[in-house]
Amino acid sequence: MGTINTFLVALRKSCTRVFLFFSFFWFLILLGGCVDKPEPYEPTPFSLEIPSFFPTYLNIPEDNPLTVEGIALGRRLFYDTRVCGYTGLDPDSMMSCATCHKQEKNFRIGTDDPRFPGGDAYGLTGQYTHHAVMPLVNLVFNHEGYFWNGSVYKNNPNVNARNIEDIVLMAILAPDEMNSTAAKTIAALQTDSNYPEMFEKAFGTPEITMDRIKKAIAQFIRTLVSGNSKFDRYLKGLETLTPDEMQGYILFSTEEGADCFHCHGGAGTPLFTTNLFYNNGRTDVFNDPMDRFSVTGNDWDHGAYRAPSLRNVMVSGPYMHDGHFKTIDEVLEFYNAGLVYSPYISPLMHKIDQGGMMLTPIQINQLKAFLHTLTDEEFLTNPKHSKP
Ligand code: HEC
Ligand code: HEC
Incomplete structure (x- = not known):
């Protein structure tokens, strides 16, 4: 009996030692894991809020996701x-x-x-x-x-x-x-x-x-x-347009009216641009070596430029690729009666034969009232976009 007892005690002791040895071994491995391994690089994915009615196809390169x-x-x-x-x-x-x-x-x-x-x-x-x-x-x-x-x-x-x-x-x-x-x-x-x-x-x-x-x-x-202007809130049914703003919107979006929507969008193209390139009849002299023609070599692209978005256009001057117009009144005067014919003018400038939109001063003011509804105060003052 005595020998068996001594044997069992000895066995228990050696088991404890083996156990302690392995515990210590694992402890070292765990410690090494905690101390030596750098923090994993895990930037936080950013999901961009897309305003209602906007396109959801985004131009974000695969190797530069938003974080x-x-x-x-x-x-x-x-x-x-x-x-x-x-x-x-x-x-x-x-x-x-x-x-x-x-x-x-x-x-x-x-x-x-x-x-x-x-x-x-x-x-x-x-x-x-x-x-x-x-x-x-x-x-x-x-x-x-x-x-x-x-x-x-x-x-x-x-x-x-x-x-x-x-x-x-x-x-x-x-x-x-x-x-x-x-x-x-x-x-x-x-x-x-x-x-x-x-x-x-x-x-x-x-x-x-x-x-x-x-x-x-x-x-x-x-x-x-930018997608929270008065016009956006109108589209969502949250706000109403004044009669002048509504008349301006109708002028903007109809061929009989001012006919702006083909190139600058509207309710169906809420970016207020097609992002495409047109010659909008500024001049018949084309000596800018950096117009659209310089990129495509297509004859019809002489004097053509990208139609800018009209969002926030009231605060956005000077206007056009050469900053020629300092105020929106000058721009509207140009579209109203200042178009210049050339063989390269976009066929979408339907009013070229009469020199422009030929709107009355009241209609011009209505068009301007509508353009005002595209101002997005939240965008222009958003602290997330300002100097940190
Ligand atoms: C055929 C297409 C076309 C039509 C129609 C058209 N535009 Fe434009 N618009 C352009 C292009 C192209 C430019 C830029 C031209 C340039 O940079 O010289 C432009 C520029 C402008 C700008 C200056 C924007 C800026 O940020 O510099 C305003 C404002 C503007 N258009 C308003 C209007 C209004 C209002 C109408 C309707 C009366 C209208 N456009 C009709 C193509 C068009
Ligand atoms: C001296 C004035 C000036 C400074 C400073 C400047 N830009 Fe610009 N930026 C311009 C001009 C002018 C254009 C239009 C160029 C053209 O189309 O010929 C432009 C165009 C752009 C466009 C293209 C917009 C579009 O709709 O195609 C982007 C993007 C831009 N700039 C980003 C930047 C960034 C980022 C910086 C700082 C690293 C910067 N810019 C600094 C003058 C400036």
């Missing part, structure tokens, strides 16, 4: 004057995207900026931009090409000019905009100790690279969606 962290970074970069490659100069000698794309002006430049009198923008070197600044609104719904002439488009053989990401880089490098280099811009951003963490959260590691700058700013721009 909460990417958008936050992009927003900060959009407003950061160091993106132009300098630090510490006085603000007038520096430039951010928002210098030319101001939220309250529909992300355009406006006509009353003391630095850009008349709304003709120029870059850091003083060189004027070739065309007028474009609004940054609802660009995520555009599949037809960016810029006035659509030269930045998805299947462009020039891989450096396919989407908003590429436009970010162009703006940073262009002599008529920021005139920087990738190295200068990255070095200037490296002076800010907040960025490494923001880049890490958005892209997995703290490195500041041009590819990431492009992606983050493009993400932010894709969130600039």
Whole structure:
């Protein structure tokens, strides 16, 4: 009996030792797992809110999905004057995207900026931009090409000019905009100790690279969606239009009226643009080397440009690709009686034979009242789009 007992005690002891040994072993493995493994990179997917009646087909490249962290970074970069490659100069000698794309002006430049009198923008070197600044609104719904002439488009053989990401880089490098280099811009951003963490959260590691700058700013721009104007609320049955606004809407959307809807949309095309390119009869002299013809080589594209969205158009001047018209009254005067015939004018400019819409002053005011209903105050003041 005694020997059996001693044997059992010895056996229990050795079992405990083996158990303790393996427990300790597992503990070490677990500890190693907790301490050594870096936090997994998991940016938060951002789901874009699409306004009622808007198209749901979005222009978001597969390699740059929207994330909460990417958008936050992009927003900060959009407003950061160091993106132009300098630090510490006085603000007038520096430039951010928002210098030319101001939220309250529909992300355009406006006509009353003391630095850009008349709304003709120029870059850091003083060189004027070739065309007028474009609004940054609802660009995520555009599949037809960016810029006035659509030269930045998805299947462009020039891989450096396919989407908003590429436009970010162009703006940073262009002599008529920021005139920087990738190295200068990255070095200037490296002076800010907040960025490494923001880049890490958005892209997995703290490195500041041009590819990431492009992606983050493009993400932010894709969130600039305007779809809550009075007209939108009218379509949803939440608000009524005044008789003048309603008359203006009818003029806008009928061929007998002002006939604007073919190119600028309406209830069925709530972006208020087709995003297509037309010659709308501004002139018969075509010497702009960057019109739509320069992209397609199609004869009928001489003097053609992308029809801009008319959302927030009342705050969005100066108007047209050359910023020729400073006020909406001047634009309406042109469409009313100032059309110029050329063989290239769009066949959709039905009123060319009579020189324009030929509306009465009362009708012009009604049309203007309708255009006012496209102003989206929420978009123009949304804190999510403003300087962080
Ligand atoms: C000096 C003024 C200026 C600055 C600064 C500027 N832009 Fe622009 N932006 C323009 C002009 C002018 C156009 C129109 C160019 C054209 O079509 O010929 C434009 C067009 C665009 C477009 C195309 C919009 C469309 O509907 O096709 C995007 C996107 C854009 N800019 C983004 C940016 C970003 C991002 C930055 C900052 C990195 C920036 N811009 C800085 C003047 C500026
Ligand atoms: C055949 C197509 C077409 C029709 C019809 C048309 N437009 Fe346009 N619209 C354009 C194009 C193209 C541009 C840009 C032209 C340019 O940049 O030179 C433009 C520019 C504008 C602009 C300036 C927008 C900006 O942000 O710069 C306004 C405002 C405008 N149109 C209002 C109207 C109104 C109001 C009507 C009806 C009376 C109308 N358009 C009819 C094609 C058209």
